[in-house]
Amino acid sequence: MRFSDFLGNEAAKTVLLRGIEDENALRHAYLLTGAKGTGKRTLADLFIRALFCKGETPPCGECLPCKKIIRQIHPDVFVLRPSEGKDSISVESVRALKEFLYLLPNEAEKKAVLIENAEGMTSAAANALLKMLEEPPSYAVFVLLAENRSLLLETISSRCLVLPLFEPGTKRVKEALSSRYPDTSPEQMEQALLYGGGNLGKSISYLEQEEVRNAFEKAKAVFSGLDRGEFFLLRSLSEYERDREGFLVLLEDLIQICDVQIQHSGTLSASRFQAGVSPVTAARIYALCEQTAKRLRQNASLGITIAGFAGALSATAE
Numbered sequence: 001m002r003f004s005d006f007l008g009n010e011a012a013k014t015v016l017l018r019g020i021e022d023e024n025a026l027r028h029a030y031l032l033t034g035a036k037g038t039g040k041r042t043l044a045d046l047f048i049r050a051l052f053c054k055g056e057t058p059p060c061g062e063c064l065p066c067k068k069i070i071r072q073i074h075p076d077v078f079v080l081r082p083s084e085g086k087d088s089i090s091v092e093s094v095r096a097l098k099e100f101l102y103l104l105p106n107e108a109e110k111k112a113v114l115i116e117n118a119e120g121m122t123s124a125a126a127n128a129l130l131k132m133l134e135e136p137p138s139y140a141v142f143v144l145l146a147e148n149r150s151l152l153l154e155t156i157s158s159r160c161l162v163l164p165l166f167e168p169g170t171k172r173v174k175e176a177l178s179s180r181y182p183d184t185s186p187e188q189m190e191q192a193l194l195y196g197g198g199n200l201g202k203s204i205s206y207l208e209q210e211e212v213r214n215a216f217e218k219a220k221a222v223f224s225g226l227d228r229g230e231f232f233l234l235r236s237l238s239e240y241e242r243d244r245e246g247f248l249v250l251l252e253d254l255i256q257i258c259d260v261q262i263q264h265s266g267t268l269s270a271s272r273f274q275a276g277v278s279p280v281t282a283a284r285i286y287a288l289c290e291q292t293a294k295r296l297r298q299n300a301s302l303g304i305t306i307a308g309f310a311g312a313l314s315a316t317a318e
């Protein structure tokens with residue numbers, strides 16, 4: 001993927017590109033904010049790869065630094081995110097970042113730090129990070145991602161150049177998909193747009209990957225069988241009893257379907273899923289899927305979780 005493939009958000013892209021082209025315009029810290037699905041992670045990845053890229057139009061995706069970053073083995077890139085099963089970034093992981101940061105770069109001229117879910121830092125972690133942001137080494141570039149700027153310490157966000165991201169909108173995604181995949185049938189296009197929910201990358205994965213399409217079909221089948229009772233749901237979910245990853249994908253797809261149902265209640269695309277599901281019920285299912293996914297990530301038993309999920313899901317339809 002290139003910068004030009006990242007739809008919309010011209011202001012943020014221009015600022016980041018300027019930093020890549022002109023060392024003097026490069027800032028020590030950027031904060032990308034925006035709702036889930038606005039592409040914060042994608043844009044941050046593009047930017048960080050472009051910083052290290054040796055190709056002609058960075059990020060080329062083909063030079064050694066680009067490849068190492070894609071494989072997450074570049075020694076000068078550090079990614080900080082909540083550890084598995086946790087919601088927040090701990091002070092221990094910020095200490096590990098500190099050890100990384102104050103050693104000179106290994107291979108490149110810079111060191112990049114990506115901080116996902118920056119609003120989810122314990123206050124000890126946030127304060128430890130603040131010290132690094134106050135006195136960053138000259139070669140350091142921080143990229144923080146957060147859904148909501150107001151949940152971050154003001155002292156942290158004020159040290160960053162804040163770049164808010166917005167959804168490019170379904171219309172622009174549709175235009176981009178139509179020019180890239182001119183042979184797609186209208187039905188397939190509509191499904192790709194529903195699946196993507198305004199996110200170009202997700203819509204592309206729908207069109208290009210059969211397993212993505214199959215998984216989405218299964219989620220739609222579960223969703224439209226909501227009112228058929230617990231037994232039906234249990235039977236449809238039984239195939240996931242040995243497939244934790246598959247079940248997590250199902251939960252994510254159900255969340256996407258609920259999202260469409262909540263945001264476009266009454267429109268044609270929403271009624272394609274389940275005419276009888278109100279936005280309130282969809283919001284309940286959304287929350288249930290999120291809780292269930294969280295429990296699974298904390299290593300809850302898969303069989304018990306699925307059984308509990310089927311029961312709670314059929315109760316939402318009543």
Ligand SMILES: [Zn+2]
Binds near residue numbers: 058061
């Ligand atoms: Zn490259």
